[in-house]
Amino acid sequence: ETGVTQSPTHLIKTRGQQVTLRCSSQSGHNTVSWYQQALGQGPQFIFQYYREEENGRGNFPPRFSGLQFPNYSSELNVNALELDDSALYLCASSSNQGLFFGEGSRLTVL
Amino acid sequence: QKEVEQDPGPLSVPEGAIVSLNCTYSNSAFQYFMWYRQYSRKGPELLMYTYSSGNKEDGRFTAQVDKSSKYISLFIRDSQPSDSATYLCAMSAGTGANSKLTFGKGITLSVRP
Numbered sequence: 001e002t003g004v005t006q007s008p009t010h011l012i013k014t015r016g017q018q019v020t021l022r023c024s025s026q027s028g029h030n031t032v033s034w035y036q037q038a039l040g041q042g043p044q045f046i047f048q049y050y051r052e053e054e055n056g057r058g059n060f061p062p063r064f065s066g067l068q069f070p071n072y073s074s075e076l077n078v079n080a081l082e083l084d085d086s087a088l089y090l091c092a093s094s095s096n097q098g099l100f101f102g103e104g105s106r107l108t109v110l
Numbered sequence: 111q112k113e114v115e116q117d118p119g120p121l122s123v124p125e126g127a128i129v130s131l132n133c134t135y136s137n138s139a140f141q142y143f144m145w146y147r148q149y150s151r152k153g154p155e156l157l158m159y160t161y162s163s164g165n166k167e168d169g170r171f172t173a174q175v176d177k178s179s180k181y182i183s184l185f186i187r188d189s190q191p192s193d194s195a196t197y198l199c200a201m202s203a204g205t206g207a208n209s210k211l212t213f214g215k216g217i218t219l220s221v222r223p
Contacts, residue, residue, distance in 0.1 A: 004153075031209065042116075042198050042213030043154065056210050090153055094209045098144055098159040099200075103152055 003029075004102035006091050012108045013081050021076040021105045023091030031055070031094040032074040034066060037104070038087045049074055081109045113137050116199055116214030124222050129186040133199035133214045136180065140201040140212075143175050145184045148196045148216070157197075158184065189221045 003026035013019050025032050031050045035043035045058035049068035063079040072093075078085060088104040116133045123129055131145075142161055146154035158173040160166045166173045172185040182201075186193055199214040 033210065035211075040215075042114075042200075042215050043211070045210050045212070048210060058210075088151075088153075092211075094205065096205055098142075098156045099202075099209055099211055100156060101146075101153040106151070 004091055004093050004100055006089075006102040006105050008105055009103065010106045010108075012110060014110050015081055015083060017081050017109075018077065018079045019081060019107060021078075021089050021091075021107075023074045023076070023102060025072050025074070025091070025093035026095075026100070029093035029095055030072055032068055032072060033092045033094070033099065034074070034076045035090040035092065035101075036060070036087045037090060038084075043090055046076070078107075083109050085109050111136055113212050114199065114201060114214045116217055118215075119217035120220060121217055122220045122222060123189055125189060125191060127189050127221070129189050129193070129219060129221075131184040131186075131197050131199070131217055131219070133182050134180055135182075135201060135212075137201075137203070137212070138180070139203040142202045142205060142209075143173070143182050144200045144202075144211070145171075145173055146198040146200060146213075147193075148198060150195075154198055189219075191221045191223050194220050 033048040034046040037043040047057040052068045068074045090104045092101045145158040148154045163177040170187045174183045196216045198216045200211040
């Protein structure tokens with residue numbers, strides 16, 4: 001049990017639509033990260049939020065955006081969905097013992 | 111060259127075998143090294159977390175880091191069918207707010223009863 005919960009677990013969208021994914025992290029963990037895991041690949045870093053500010057971004061276009069709230073929960077928003085955005089989206093919270101992931105939100109873009 | 115390379119799979123072993131999983135990396139700034147286990151359609155589960163070079167043991171699992179060779183390994187002793195999963199190596203240059211992880215591609219392990 002990592003204490004990181006994500007919603008929704010599965011969703012299907014069509015190309016061009018927008019999606020919002022949500023994450024609730026463990027109490028006291030003020031850093032949250034988002035990763036994209038395509039089928040058969042390792043997770044790829046999208047961005048990280050620390051105390052409500054973006055603190056590092058991977059090689060993803062601006063249509064991937066995020067928010068972190070005062071209670072350290074977080075959202076990932078993706079606009080203008082493309083077929084290649086189909087993946088498992090993982091949220092993770094950080095502690096001095098490592099990075100702990102939620103179960104992910106599986107997005108399918110048709 | 112990718113920052114993190116992981117031995118390609120899949121890997122199939124009989125129950126009770128010793129399994130060796132390996133990764134190499136190119137970024138000298140990496141100081142924190144992790145192994146994750148991921149069951150099908152689930153999120154990665156942190157198995158081992160080590161800092162810098164050396165060995166760390168936890169039950170049937172041993173993690174080794176050789177920073178001079180930029181090489182990390184995970185050993186699984188007395189492998190069980192329940193160990194069948196995808197194993198991902200990951201590493202970062204820092205912790206907390208600097209904990210961006212770079213992952214290997216993962217290797218799928220199957221332990222045959």
